[in-house]
Amino acid sequence: MLVKLNTENIVAVLIFLFFFVYPVLVDAYSVMNLAYFLSMVFLSLSLSLIWGYCGIFSFGQAVFFGISGYFYAVFTLNSGITTLTPLGLILGVLIGGVIAWILGYFMFYGGVNDVFVGLITLCLTLVLETFMGQTAGDQWMIGQVNLGGFNGINSIPSLQIGSFILTGNSFYYFVLLILLAVFIFLKWFEFSKLGIAVVAIRENRERTKLLGYNVPFIQSLVFAMGGALASLSGIFYVLWGNYITPSAFGLASATIPVVLVAAGGRKNVTAALLFTVLYYWFSQTLSASGSEYALIILGLVLIVAILFVPNGLIASLFHAGDQLFFREHSKSLLRKKGAKTL
Amino acid sequence: MEDLLYQFMNNFAFLILSAIGLAVIFGMMKIINLAHGEFIMLGAYIATLATKAGIPLLLSILLSVVGVGIFGLIVDRLIISRLYGRTLDSVVVTWGVSLVMQQGILILFGPSLETLSTPLGSISIGGSDYSLYRILLFVTAIVLLILLYLLFTKTTFGLHSRAAMQNAEIARSMGVNTNRIYSFTFSIGAALAGLTGALYAPTMAVSPTFGGGFLMPSFVTVIVGGANPLIGPSLSGGVLGVVSTGLDATWGTFFGRLGLLVVAILVIRIMPLGFSGLVEKLSVRKSRG
């Protein structure tokens, strides 16, 4: 693939270089912090894929995030065999994808679209939070694991490949490598045959049907891919902290990806990545400094971003950079972000 | 039987009152107000604080309605008015608003307020006690629906806003100031949310997250009801009220809530336009034969 020289791609390369050398520069605590931020990036990317690329607006990414996190916990704690943890990861991602497929099937084949997808997925998230919150009793045992109500599940085993346990730096690099792979995949996907069909669906669903594309099928497929990515995020989150609680399904985790992707630039995966990391870094720094104004500042930033930079803060910066440094004036949606021409 | 009826009235009132402000804003403006819960919370705060300051409850409730209505108008003029027609952006922005409101209230008033006691006491029928206040909430919900019906069918504002809802462009070309209509609509939606908050303030703990409990029922009611801000919530409030009352009584609250969601998903799958769409279809068929 011919990678085009533009602001976004240069920034992407620099970010990943920075991520790779980061553990050399800072202490172990900061590395684990960034590992957490990167885990959450998958959640944003899942939304970039389905909303930014395909135009499916969903609050449901937290559903797959939470379900897979819980699945991994229940699976690994029940098996008790730590070498089976990679299987838990793989199965968890698959299950997230399958559940997303089923949900997508019901919605897209039923002609449910646009804002209604958002509303349904929002309700689903809230119901799951309520459900997990009341699972404290003894009747909520799956095998030997109690779902634990509001306290959730603790002491979930870390990932172990062979006899090697992924913690600290090794966990960080594991997450980073998978992130890089997913990132490259998404950049490639955008200009693949399916990716182009997906952009067509975003731009005009009805018209795309009349060009012979099975639109509900493609939507379900992309929604399933998004579900799998969100699941990956959920499991990494569990691996990072070794616990999970119903707040994984909460309103905040349902809406934060939407907000991050919208404010960063939803049609641009680099923007989503960068803005997500900045957001988590910023909110952690603010809350560590004890400022109770952190959420207020965040809320105001969002409002201002949507009102005045509707294409997203980071994406607009990329665009400005392109015009300044590369005299790039093409306004085509596909070209603007372009890794290459079609 | 009285028990079930009482529970139904309770659930129905809760669904209608949760949803009505959201439904008016969504139905008329296609704006999804994620700060709806926080508007309700603001109403609860105004009512509680006013009552503590010695103002009679009824007047405090009125104060909430006016206060949140004005607050809604300000939010609309500053923010929402720039987003008319941009449904998805409205989601993000109103989430930002909700963040600011929730955290702002937390900073100003701390994690919780002392709750008011539920007024009016209870009556005893057939050996069970029923809260008069909750029965009054049911009556209020019904009266509110009737008042809104009158507002939207019998007034010039109602005529213009329905025109704007069906086709904003044509309405504009006929001299309707759609922006003013939308501002007023948003303000009414906010005021209704304020009313809901004020009405429920004496029945539960008032904290910055007060609105959270209203969010899911309100969204489900609006989804199931569809676009029409009156027919929608009335019908879906009725149906969902029956569903959740039945499930609550048999299997407990959680299944009541799950039932709401299942109904919502089924309704969207079978009739994407909700009850409003169904009613419209039937009435067209009837009137044109």
Next chain:
Amino acid sequence: MSKEAVLLELRHVGKYFGGLRAVDDINIKVESGDLHCLLGPNGAGKSTIFKMIMGIYKPTNGSVFFNQRNVTHLKSWDRVKLGISIKMQTPGVFGELTVYENMKIAVQHFTRHAEVKSEVSRLLELLMIRDLKDELVDNLSHGQQQWLEIGMALACKPKLLLLDEPAAGMGPEETDRTAELIRQLNQQGITILFIDHDMAFVKKLARNTTVLHLGRKFAEGTVEEIETNQQVVDIYLGKS
């Protein structure tokens, strides 16, 4: 006329919106290779018929047959795969993409990967918009957008091409070129059914005509027969 020669057939097709009968009990046969026009004033139900042929609307009653096969319950995209393509009345192009990208979206689904590029070039050449291939579609004239959309419809390799007012909003010169293009496509073996209400354009082009009025079939026949049909002339002059 042999039975196999009928490519498209509508049998007692009707579409009611509530109580409004937009299309009522329509029977139309389009033979393979025909250049057929649906003629009629505004509100006659022409576009609604197209949408039912395409599967965008489901008929309230009646059936649609394509190539002897009942396609009434098929989805739009399956009909496209069988060989029905449409250019709609309102432009259905992707305005924020370039001409080339628009064509690529349409072409890639029906052409092997290695041949996509040459197929796009061939179609752009045919449509006389090759020079515009890197232009953003929103910057094209109305006429150029119509041609692009015809090109996208052709990319689906149709047996039957539906054109809803192919020359709407075009100047005389563009109209002539459009007529020439349609004739050329028809000669290549594509059956064409088009909608128009400009009698001069229809006369220049169509072989057979079906006239619609208020959702019902009003008359049918060759262009010459229709032209001399007094009732048809009347509805066009508004006497009906």
